[in-house]
Amino acid sequence: MGERYGVTGFPTLKWFNADGEVEPYEGGRELDALAEFITKKTGIKSNIKPPPPPETLILDSRTFGDIVLDKSKNVLVAFTAPWCGHCKSMKPIYEQVAKTFKPESDCIVANLDADAQPNKPLASKYEITSFPTIKFFSKDSKESPEDYTGARSEAAFVEYLNEKCGTQRAVGGGLNDQAGKHLDLDELASKFLVATNDLRDSIYKEASVIADAAGSTSKHYIRVMEKIINGSEEYLDKEVKRLATILKKRNLSASKLDEIKIKYNILRTFVEQKVEEASEKLSDTFGKAEAEL
DSSP states (O other), X not given: OTTXXXXXXXXXXXEEOTTSOEEEOOSOOSHHHHHHHHHHHHOOOOOXXXXXXXXXXXXXXXXXXXXXXXXXXXXXXXXXXXXXXXXXHHHXXXXXXXXXXXXXXXXXXXXXXXXXXXXXXXHXXXXXXXXXXXXXXXXXXXXXXXXXXXXXXXXXXXXXXXXXXXXXXXXXXXXXXXXXXXXXXXXHHHHHHHSOHHHHHHHHHHHHHHHHHHOGGGHHHHHHHXXXXXXXXXXXXXXXXXXXXXXXXXXXXXXXXXXXXXXXXXXXXXXXXXXXXXXXHHXXXXXXXXXXX
16 A cells, blocks of 8 residues: 555655545644645534643744843743654653743743754854753843753752742642741741730731831731731631632632732641640640659
8 A cells, every 4th residue: 555655754644535536745744734734625624622822932033032131031941853852751841840930920931943944043152952952041141041950850940940030839830838938927926826915916016017028928927917816816727728728629820829829828837836836735744644653
């Protein structure tokens, strides 16, 4: 059959119409190109859903300068080639990393087909001799990008970008357990929960001053303290469970989930102190019991 139809390479695609006439297919091998060809030949519209747009920001010679060299953005650029096996293996991992960092407007995960003819001057400028080559263009050093030499795993990329961009993203998406937390306010939160009412008022005032200077997310510490002052300490456990359920379902927008994760992290600071306090009391009880024995 191969000889009969002149097949000399693989894959070879040919169109056979209803009259038995054969025509070589010479179009693209992407989903859209194949579907368009069949529609043209048959008049039947495709009901195949198009693939989702890439999470990675796709660059070319026209957009590279405006995005990568923008001094308000940190940009990680993967210089790839469509035929490169290592690039294909890395693509789904890189896509997930791009999705994770999409809410960060100044930490961009991008890709450039460095083998495409219009982009080859860029590949030459940045001395791209193998694929994939990954470079980090920081806000402060656009002329001397840093080579990424870490592992090509999701965890390694996320850790690297968090360090370089000052972000707090988690592997798999969303924010990590440190997002929104403030060291000084964490310390005051632990003191607040075990303090007498008089001391709580003093700690609350001190925390308010710090929160005002630290930014909007730190206001959550103050709101929790206000709830406790008003006699709603039980609210801590209920709210932590409620927010944990929302985070597990992940059926809200990315920005809303980030907001909830920050609230959850701060609430956990207070809850962990309650657990620690209960553990200490239990330890003291056992200690006294052993002494009496």
